[in-house]
Amino acid sequence: xxxxxxxxxxxxxxxxxxxxxxxxxxxxxxxxxxxxxxxxxxxxxxxxxxxxxxxxxxxxxxxxxxxxxxxxxxxxxxxxxxxxxxxxxxxxxxxxxxxxxxxxxxxxxxxxxxxxxxxxxxxxxxxxxxxxxxxxxxxxxxxxxxxxxxxxxxxxxxxxxxxxxxxxxxxxxxxxxxxxxxxxxxxxxxxxxxx
Amino acid sequence: xxxxxxxxxxxxxxxxxxxxxxxxxxxxxxxxxxxxxxxxxxxxxxxxxxxxxxxxxxxxxxxxxxxxxxxxxxxxxxxxxxxxxxxxxxxxxxxxxxxxxxxxxxxxxxxxxxxxxxxxxxxxxxxxxxxxxxxxxxxxxxxxxxxxxxxxxxxxxxxxxxxxxxxxxxxxxxxxxxxxxxxxxxxxxxxxxxxxxxxxxxxxxxxxxxxxxxxxxxxxxxxxxxxxxxxxxxxxxxxxxxxxxxxxxxxx
Numbered sequence: 001x002x003x004x005x006x007x008x009x010x011x012x013x014x015x016x017x018x019x020x021x022x023x024x025x026x027x028x029x030x031x032x033x034x035x036x037x038x039x040x041x042x043x044x045x046x047x048x049x050x051x052x053x054x055x056x057x058x059x060x061x062x063x064x065x066x067x068x069x070x071x072x073x074x075x076x077x078x079x080x081x082x083x084x085x086x087x088x089x090x091x092x093x094x095x096x097x098x099x100x101x102x103x104x105x106x107x108x109x110x111x112x113x114x115x116x117x118x119x120x121x122x123x124x125x126x127x128x129x130x131x132x133x134x135x136x137x138x139x140x141x142x143x144x145x146x147x148x149x150x151x152x153x154x155x156x157x158x159x160x161x162x163x164x165x166x167x168x169x170x171x172x173x174x175x176x177x178x179x180x181x182x183x184x185x186x187x188x189x190x191x192x193x194x195x
Numbered sequence: 196x197x198x199x200x201x202x203x204x205x206x207x208x209x210x211x212x213x214x215x216x217x218x219x220x221x222x223x224x225x226x227x228x229x230x231x232x233x234x235x236x237x238x239x240x241x242x243x244x245x246x247x248x249x250x251x252x253x254x255x256x257x258x259x260x261x262x263x264x265x266x267x268x269x270x271x272x273x274x275x276x277x278x279x280x281x282x283x284x285x286x287x288x289x290x291x292x293x294x295x296x297x298x299x300x301x302x303x304x305x306x307x308x309x310x311x312x313x314x315x316x317x318x319x320x321x322x323x324x325x326x327x328x329x330x331x332x333x334x335x336x337x338x339x340x341x342x343x344x345x346x347x348x349x350x351x352x353x354x355x356x357x358x359x360x361x362x363x364x365x366x367x368x369x370x371x372x373x374x375x376x377x378x379x380x381x382x383x384x385x386x387x388x389x390x391x392x393x394x395x396x397x398x399x400x401x402x403x404x405x406x407x408x409x410x411x412x413x414x415x416x417x418x419x420x421x422x423x424x425x426x427x428x429x430x431x432x433x434x435x436x437x438x439x440x441x442x443x444x445x446x447x
Contacts, residue, residue: 021270021271021272022265022270022271025265025271026262026265029261033253033257033258033261034251034252034253037251037253037254037257038248038251038253041251047254051254051257051260054253054257054261055257055260055261055264058261058264058265059261059264059265059268062265062268062271063268063271064271065271066271066272129247129250132243132244132247147244150209151240151241151244151245151248152244152245152247152248153248154245156211157209157211169202172202172205172206173201173202173205175205175209176201176202176204176205176237179205179208179236179237179240179241180233180237182240183233183236183237183240186240
């Protein structure tokens, strides 16, 4: 009897839809988890906050997944949730921007990107990355968000506009100004290093 | 920098220009070293950021942590209307269509109307006072006889109409019809000479009269003149007439 009730329940369309929804969500999320974390890190400048923000954004997206319409852009939808969450909850937690070493014992090793570099190369890259991080963190939030999405995550103008809820023209103009600021900051660092 | 379209420089860096626009911006870069430098530097920055992004890896265990948080949550459900609303709508449409297709053939509703078709000279120029209120066919005949001086009851044709009554009336180009209907229209008197044009597309010529509780349509078809009396809606009667699908409850 119990089995019969279970099988009847399982046949209900909304129960079936709920069962499928987790698998669908996982499939959509899987390739976006690292980009989402990267974006969160770029916005919060803090590893723990970035991890929390990523998890909270995913949980919120999962909770709202029932209202996600198939055929629309999941990536833009997910990032918009993350942006809204950051603005609502995380922005107030401003911390002193922390320099984040990219490779340490706490991160997954990615064999695809593993390479052998000379100590000089590694040092030079570390310096350049540090400069880039400093330049990025000096950007106003609105500019930084556009650069993170367009240049780091390779999102199209339309996707970025949807994620940030701004017009495409604003994406373009913010991107121009953000790159200009990065350009100025990086050339300043270069001058400091006597390059 | 004046006159330079900076937004287009950004779009050039991102490969978001159309062919013609791109050609135009590239031509501009040939002449504007400032913009050329901007494009060059912005491209470098874009490349550096992309490379920098690749080096940022997620903390070990992030995926597991996310997974276990999701495991503890109830499965998201689409709004119920979405999960079964669409199938329900399809089913409703299907059901409605099915019912429409499977509807029983039209059955005439009994209409207890009797009619007298009275051939009489007065029909061409009827006296206005020729009005009768009675439920009895016999009294109707008597009434006609008295008022028109017609003594022969045999001159009257009687139609017992059921549902849709269709009667060929071209034998009586000048006639008096009397329809005797039940309640709520106890007796209806109709007095009408028939003067419909003949020839051509006969169905183009028809005349409609509406009385309390039933309607009458008179038309010519196949060289004959017909009268249809029914309690059906007038539109239905006209459709019946046009389709020629009237029940042949010919009486006379």
